[in-house]
Amino acid sequence: MPELPEVEVVRKGLEEILKKEPTLLDIELKRPDLRDPIPLKKLKTLIGQKVRKVERRAKYLLIWTDKGGMLSHLGMTGTWRVAEKGDERLHDHIYLHFSGGLRLAYRDPRRFGIFDFVAADDVAVHPRLKILGPEPLSAEFTGESLWQSLRNKQIALKVAIMDQKIVVGVGNIYASEALFAAKIKPTLPAKKLSLERANLLVKEIRRILAESIKKGGSSISDFAQTSGESGYFQNTFKVYDRAGQPCVVCKQQIKSKVMGGRNTFWCGHCQK
Known part of the structure; x- marks a missing residue:
């Protein structure tokens, strides 16, 4: 399972890919769930918003817009990549379509990953995030x-x-x-x-x-x-x-x- 360093490496990669703050145009699911059902209706409220930043909390990736964020956990076998037209692969479960022709693909053969919605003011109380301890690379961890x-x-x-x-x-x-x-x-x-x-x-x-x-x-x-x-x-x-x-x-x-x-x-x- 990817641990903190692996997730941070992915965060940095996504940050570089999304640094021009593209607009989210569509969220395309190839299946309705991974480990848990994917709340597509809530996630669709982010369509039309620009990506502002990519953060990591524990092993969760947070792709933020002004109206909220997409939360991704890689599970055991999850990966994100830029997928140009024609680059569709077995076990691709999510495609994020952005302005400028950019498409991100989430692939997860074992489907232990998570894809969820986080409201802009919900980080402290979100069920997946509220129980987490300090970050090991933060000043809080001594x-x-x-x-x-x-x-x-x-x-x-x-x-x-x-x-x-x-x-x-x-x-x-x-x-x-x-x-x-x-x-x-x-x-x-x-x-x-x-x-x-x-x-x-x-x-x-x-x-x-x-x-x-x-x-x-x-x-x-x-x-x-x-x-x-x-x-x-x-x-x-x-x-x-x-x-x-x-x-x-x-x-x-x-x-x-x-x-x-x-x-x-x-x-x-x-x-x-």
């Missing part, structure tokens, strides 16, 4: 704030930092990589994380997410940028998906375990 949010958490630290109410966008890949970089074992009870180690973990989360964004994200399944290119941060993985392989630091075998329903990877020697 070692102190993380430490405070974990003080009564019995669950494993790795599971806790993947909780979108605590901090958004730290998915499975980046949780494993950040914990390795901070030398903290993923099984540590969250409430036992010290303030000192929380500061270090936040620093590493920020660094690794920023590095992945710079490298175009991680392409380990179907993820592609709006240009169709793959990211290459996966070439720098230290622990993720490396079970049984030697640690890049101490050469001991990388361990793996399912935690919170997700495979977790760590070095039992380097991480304490």
Whole structure:
């Protein structure tokens, strides 16, 4: 599933494509739903409006006009691309038609994505957005704030930092990589994380997410940028998906375990 860096890379791609603020002319659905029904009637109220900006909140993309926005979640296999006439593909589910002959296509073979409407003044109370915690690259996310949010958490630290109410966008890949970089074992009870180690973990989360964004994200399944290119941060993985392989630091075998329903990877020697 695309995580925060991958979604941010797509946001930047859409921002570049839509930088001339084209007018939305039509929303064409090839099916009425993805993971959930698509509220076409509400979305159609945006027709005739210019695109003003493209934002990201957690793993959601927000394409804004003056009257509201289109919310997109890529799910497991969703991608956006410029689709010129004749470039229709299997599993294309949404076409956005803009002035100047621009057409954006949303393709999603597994259909776990989301396409929704957000009113201009509805971000704070929208059902999909109101429960979200701080952005990990924002000033709001600090070692102190993380430490405070974990003080009564019995669950494993790795599971806790993947909780979108605590901090958004730290998915499975980046949780494993950040914990390795901070030398903290993923099984540590969250409430036992010290303030000192929380500061270090936040620093590493920020660094690794920023590095992945710079490298175009991680392409380990179907993820592609709006240009169709793959990211290459996966070439720098230290622990993720490396079970049984030697640690890049101490050469001991990388361990793996399912935690919170997700495979977790760590070095039992380097991480304490």
